[in-house]
Every structure is written in structure tokens, then in C-alpha cells.
Amino acid sequence: MRLVLAEVFNSWQGEGGSVPGSAFGRRQIFIRFAGCDLDCNYCDSREFINASSVLHWRYEVEPFTGRFEYRPNPARLDEVVDAILRLDTEDIHSISYTGGEPTLQVRGLQAIMEKMRELGFDNFLETHGGLPGLIKEIAPLTDYASVDIKDETAKATENWRSLVLREVESIRILKEAGAEVYAKLVVTKDTKVENIRWYASLLKGLAPLAIQPREPMDIPMTKLMALYREAALIMGRKNVSLSFQVHKYLGVL
Ligand SMILES: C[S@@+](CC[C@H](N)C(=O)[O-])C[C@H]1O[C@@H](n2cnc3c(N)ncnc32)[C@H](O)[C@@H]1O
Ligand SMILES: Nc1nc2[nH]cc(C(=O)O)c2c(=O)[nH]1
Numbered sequence: 001m002r003l004v005l006a007e008v009f010n011s012w013q014g015e016g017g018s019v020p021g022s023a024f025g026r027r028q029i030f031i032r033f034a035g036c037d038l039d040c041n042y043c044d045s046r047e048f049i050n051a052s053s054v055l056h057w058r059y060e061v062e063p064f065t066g067r068f069e070y071r072p073n074p075a076r077l078d079e080v081v082d083a084i085l086r087l088d089t090e091d092i093h094s095i096s097y098t099g100g101e102p103t104l105q106v107r108g109l110q111a112i113m114e115k116m117r118e119l120g121f122d123n124f125l126e127t128h129g130g131l132p133g134l135i136k137e138i139a140p141l142t143d144y145a146s147v148d149i150k151d152e153t154a155k156a157t158e159n160w161r162s163l164v165l166r167e168v169e170s171i172r173i174l175k176e177a178g179a180e181v182y183a184k185l186v187v188t189k190d191t192k193v194e195n196i197r198w199y200a201s202l203l204k205g206l207a208p209l210a211i212q213p214r215e216p217m218d219i220p221m222t223k224l225m226a227l228y229r230e231a232a233l234i235m236g237r238k239n240v241s242l243s244f245q246v247h248k249y250l251g252v253l
């Protein structure tokens with residue numbers, strides 16, 4: 001089994017806010033897969049989007065040291081598991097599978113999620129949710145999931161509305177498989193209120209929503225407050241939270 005990875009590191013989960021299913025503030029070991037089929041204009045992992053150009057993966061030998069060992073891609077499953085276990089600080093809430101888009105390598109993702117569950121870890125999936133057929137294959141191995149709802153302003157793909165509907169379908173699949181799931185929505189100063197209403201109507205009664213300002217932040221607080229309020233009026237005041245990328249403020253991966 002081979003995996004094309006970007007990096008493996010141990011950090012605090014910096015996103016998700018306080019919605020049920022969020023691991024915000026918890027220790028996680030992150031496996032960042034290379035490759036993505038979308039093109040969000042704000043993506044902070046753009047260097048890993050084209051998997052064929054990611055010739056090496058790296059793992060941080062000690063958390064927060066910025067010291068890495070580099071290995072050639074594709075990675076063997078056993079060497080990735082070895083890197084994870086070396087990074088285990090014995091306070092790990094779950095393993096976070098992110099990227100790029102982890103579900104694009106669904107066989108490798110399945111294999112490592114199985115292995116980590118066997119070793120007693122919970123699995124946390126960070127996904128754009130645009131591939132419900134692949135989500136179906138790993139849903140039984142998923143304990144927690146953050147599924148992005150790509151706002152129109154992300155310009156992630158041609159047919160944006162169809163992507164959002166597929167993301168909602170992925171949320172449904174993960175919930176039915178027993179995972180704790182929340183939706184994450186990156187918003188900008190140009191995010192439209194009528195789109196917030198549409199997302200909130202799709203998510204109402206299905207999953208809570210973490211609203212995350214795009215970094216570097218360009219959205220005025222009054223606008224962020226208005227978007228939050230629109231979502232809460234539709235979804236219920238206990239089902240919406242803010243989420244900031246706190247790891248960027250801490251200066252950690
Ligand atoms: C890099 S993506 C990888 C996982 C998956 N491809 C996705 O988009 O959900 C991880 C998370 O970072 C968020 N993200 C990426 N760049 C960001 C930025 N500049 N500001 C805020 N959130 C960002 C994404 O929206 C997503 O929730
Ligand atoms: N600390 C930290 N928390 C994160 N939450 C989601 C991340 C991601 O890139 O998927 C991420 C990340 O890159 N670092």
C-alpha cells in the first residue's frame with residue numbers, strides 16, 4: 001500500500017470552534033495527504049495540491065521544533081505508522097487525516113485508518129466532502145469528521161452549487177455511519193447572506209456549523225456577526241460556532 005503524503009506532525013487542533021464533534025484545542029497527530037481536485041482561492045496548503053510535484057514527505061521529529069526528517073514519496077504504510085508512533089506524546093485525542101484532499105487516496109486512507117484504529121486511536125477526517133462515493137468507503141472507520149462547505153467566494157470548482165449538495169450528502173453518510181460530524185464554512189468579506197441562508201437550511205437538523213474567517217482575515221466583525229446570526233436564526237442558537245485558525249496565531253503547524 002503506498003501513500004503520497006505532504007507531512008506528518010503533532011500539534012494542537014487549531015480549528016472547529018466549540019461545536020459538537022470539534023477537536024479544537026486537543027492534541028492530534030496530523031497526516032497531510034498530497035493532491036487535491038479542487039482549487040479554493042484561499043488554500044493555505046496549495047504547495048501540496050499537485051501530488052506529482054510532492055516528491056518527498058516530511059515528519060517533524062519533535063513537536064514544535066520545526067526539525068523534520070524527509071522521506072521519498074510514495075510512502076509505505078509501515079513507515080508512516082512508524083513516524084506517527086514516534087510522534088505519539090501519549091495525550092493524543094485522535095489522528096487527523098487532512099491534505100490536500102485525503103479521500104482521493106481512499107485505499108491508502110482506509111489502510112491507515114484501519115491500522116490506527118487497531119492501535120487504539122480515534123480517527124478524525126478533515127475533508128472537502130465533494131466525493132460522497134469515496135466518503136462512503138471510509139465512513140465506518142471515521143470517529144469524527146469536519147466537512148467543508150465551500151462558499152461561493154472560494155471559487156473551488158466550476159459547479160459550486162452541485163459541490164455544496166455533495167458535501168451535505170457526505171455529512172449525511174458520515175452521520176449515518178456513526179461519526180460525530182460538523183460542517184466548516186470559510187467566509188470572506190464578500191460572502192453573501194443569501195448563501196449563508198442556503199447552507200443553513202441544508203444543515204438544519206443535520207450537523208452543526210463552524211464559521212471560519214479566511215486567513216489572513218479580511219472580514220469586518222460586523223459582517224462576521226451578521227453571517228453568524230443568519231445561520232443561528234435558521235439552525236438554532238446552539239448549533240453555530242466561530243472557528244479561527246488558532247495554530248497560525250500560535251505559530252505552529
Ligand atoms: C487545507 S484543507 C484540507 C482538507 C480538505 N481539502 C478541505 O478543504 O476541507 C483544511 C482546512 O483548512 C481550511 N483552510 C485552508 N486555507 C485556509 C485559509 N486561508 N483560511 C481559513 N481556512 C483555510 C479549509 O477550508 C479546510 O477546512
Ligand atoms: N494545528 C493545525 N490544526 C489544523 N486543523 C485543520 C488543519 C488542516 O490543515 O487540515 C490544521 C493544521 O494544518 N494545523
Ligand code: SF4
Binds near residue numbers: 044100128
Ligand atoms: S479542498 Fe482543501 S486542500 Fe483542496 S484547495 Fe480547497 S482548501 Fe485546499
Ligand SMILES: [Mg+2]
Binds near residue numbers: 044045
Ligand atoms: Mg492547515
